Amino acid sequence: MKAAALSSFGPPEVLRAVELDEPHAQAGQVRVQVKVAGVQPFDCGVREGRFPRALVGDFPIVPGNEFAGTIDQVGAGVTRFSVGDAVLGFSTLGGYAEWVVVPYDQVAPKLADMPWKIAGGFSGAAQGARNALNQMRVTIGDVVLINGASGGLGTIAVQLAKAMGASTVIGTASEANHDYLRFLGAVPVAYGPGLVERLRAIAPNGVDAALGFEVDGLRAALAIAHDPERVVTMVFSDEIAALGIRDWTGVRSAEGLTEMLAYHEKGQISVHIRAEYTLDHAAEAQRDVGSGHSRGKVVINIS
Structure with missing residues (x-):
């Protein structure tokens, strides 16, 4: 599959389009054919090497912790989702790719009228x-x-x-x-x-x-x-x-994501997409996010 990956840590240009083995869903997992991936400051931190190797693993490292797409594989024991379901979800890594595999409780059904680019940039923020x-x-x-x-x-x-x-x-x-x-x-x-x-x-x-x-x-x-x-x-x-500010204790969950989708469905929150990039230009997308003084979200169109 095509992905944007790191072979070393450094400035945005170390993030390059590559071909990697296609992943497959195992028990308790779903595979999502990604349409849009959001770009987060966290992803830039991964690229810069600011997190422990125990968290990011070995090279090649594929950033991307929010995504939207269609489920095309369902692992054993998963009954909540089916092949063909449109979802959005979250992970620590892996979103900048044609496919991402995650536990089934890291995705939620996409709202029918939610554009893909909004769905792809929704989960993290x-x-x-x-x-x-x-x-x-x-x-x-x-x-x-x-x-x-x-x-x-x-x-x-x-x-x-x-x-x-x-x-x-x-x-x-x-x-x-x-x-x-x-x-x-x-x-x-x-x-x-x-x-x-x-x-x-x-x-x-x-x-x-x-x-x-x-x-x-x-x-x-x-x-x-x-x-x-x-x-x-x-x-x-x-x-x-x-400064004495206490440690952050937030945890992401499918329940929390569903709750936020309800706010969006009622028109109480909206997402502004300020820029869209292709997978070949993932480095430029991260440079944009790291520039500061931004307005809204940056996303990568995968398909």
């Missing part, structure tokens, strides 16, 4: 936002801060916070993305020096919960948050650990 906001204990009437609010996960987090009843959602982003945040229902705030003062001007009584991805934004969140236990990050470093 949707489940990440769900898990983060649950850990933040977002509830009705909260004032919520989302740092990096225009990115793939931030886009979903803003909308989900509103759907969960937050009275105000404040989103930090570069000024070019402020109109986009207003469209999503957030109050936009620019990055950079003076962030705490700008946040206090909007939320003079502070914020109830916050999500962040880098040190300066998290430091600002801690300065105005009522409860530091409700400041959450999904990215860790020594600097972030020094």
Whole structure:
């Protein structure tokens, strides 16, 4: 099968189109013929060698932890799905390929009217936002801060916070993305020096919960948050650990994915696809995701 794989760690250009052996579903698994794979910051971290080899395995390594496609093999003991079912799902690796094999409880039925490109870029950001906001204990009437609010996960987090009843959602982003945040229902705030003062001007009584991805934004969140236990990050470093933010505890599941699909079906959350690439241009897709100041999701069309 055709895939985009790593033979070494490094910059985006180490990710190249290759031919690999076709995988097959074993007991408890399904094989999905992938139509679209999402591109996540996690995938870029795999390429850069930032994760233990016990997690990523040996070369060649195929990144990709979210995908959508059609089941074409069902392993022994699987009764929930059949050949021909349209699904979306998640894995740690393997999404940038014509086929991916995963346990049956890592996929969920695709909504009939959900475009493939949306389905392929849905699972990672949707489940990440769900898990983060649950850990933040977002509830009705909260004032919520989302740092990096225009990115793939931030886009979903803003909308989900509103759907969960937050009275105000404040989103930090570069000024070019402020109109986009207003469209999503957030109050936009620019990055950079003076962030705490700008946040206090909007939320003079502070914020109830916050999500962040880098040190300066998290430091600002801690300065105005009522409860530091409700400041959450999904990215860790020594600097972030020094702030005293507790470890991330989110877990992906088919149940969580199904819950987020229900929000999408009701029109409460949507996914903005800002760029589509082919499998031959997977390196450019990762370069795009790693560029920063993004708006929405990047996906790879496999078929």
